[in-house]
Amino acid sequence: MSPDPSPVDKRCPRCGQGFHCGITDAGPCPCTHVRLDGPTLAALRQRHADCLCLRCLGELAQQGIDTGSALH
Template sequence: MTKHEIIGCDRCGATFECKANSYNKCQCTTVQLTLNETQYISELYDGCLCAKCLAELKEEYLSHIGSH
């Protein structure tokens, strides 16, 4: 039994344990995002994302701004 909510990633649907109330222990903290990267992702998705999708979207953002 987990003490945190199991949710689905808004992007890929993978389930993971959301630790929003223990943010420093949540899987999403493994991906370091700048303010601009966070804003880019929040414009695309409303809910939580898994670390894999966060990393992929970070790379997508970096390649997008690098192409301009």
């Protein structure tokens, strides 16, 4: 048996991909390296009660959260 260092224990509510959340790991979760601005983070917490996968966090950090309404 080979222990998996990153078990897939969550499912991203945004894209549906399984991913590993490191919130209970000894080290810091990789998602702590993704920087989201205040409004994006607030909107994210309103929309999704759970963590998102790193890919989605990275997209949101770059593009801002998709609010479902065209603002521009």
